[in-house]
């Protein structure tokens with residue numbers, strides 16, 4: 001059995017969204033069967049808009065009230081600020097859900113903004129402990145699904161190339177105060193938490209992602225002692241739990257074997 005991530009490529013945004021919806025609903029159904037809940041972590045950036053498709057939003061297979069939505073990373077700004085990942089998710093996805101759909105959405109504690117970022121991270125981690133500890137009396141939470149973006153520099157969540165946070169192996173949620181991409185103050189799930197999820201889906205589209213996808217899939221800097229990009233670290237650690245959803249523009253020039261259907 002292959003232990004490699006799957007790289008799915010679709011000819012249109014519409015096809016990508018439909019296949020992503022099918023993948024998410026499959027993960028949801030399996031999770032509900034296992035533990036009556038669907039625990040998913042969601043990124044900001046270009047990801048929330050990809051969820052906005054009738055194949056997901058209006059699917060009769062979606063059990064919204066079983067969804068527990070967490071943030072893969074969040075910017076330390078008010079929840080109604082355009083930089084907030086919650087704000088984006090609400091605008092692009094949550095506000096489009098059918099009447100009566102009431103997923104649980106776990107946001108950062110806004111009352112802590114302005115104080116230490118460490119406290120915002122610790123408080124978010126305590127929220128995770130509250131949701132996960134009853135089932136997972138273990139070292140790490142087990143998300144049913146991570147829905148992640150990939151920045152043009154290879155970052156995911158708020159885990160940036162070369163940053164010391166990539167070595168964090170105790171905390172579930174960590175603060176970052178020097179994010180190279182604004183805003184500088186954020187919190188993020190840590191790499192061990194991300195790679196411990198049952199399934200991890202990346203979405204990367206457009207020619208702006210070509211170069212980084214070539215590096216992630218075709219180059220092996222670790223063999224030459226080079227710097228491994230955060231998205232590549234997830235690929236390495238999580239193997240066939242990882243599925244990439246891309247369009248043709250993003251994978252132009254990528255040699256890694258591609259798939260066209262789930």
Ligand SMILES: O=C1O[C@H](COP(=O)(O)O)[C@@H](O)[C@H](O)[C@H]1O
Nearest residue numbers: 043044045046047149150151157
């Ligand atoms: O800053 C962030 O960027 C990444 C990637 O965003 P994208 O627009 O290139 O997809 C995103 O996944 C992360 O949640 C966000 O905080």
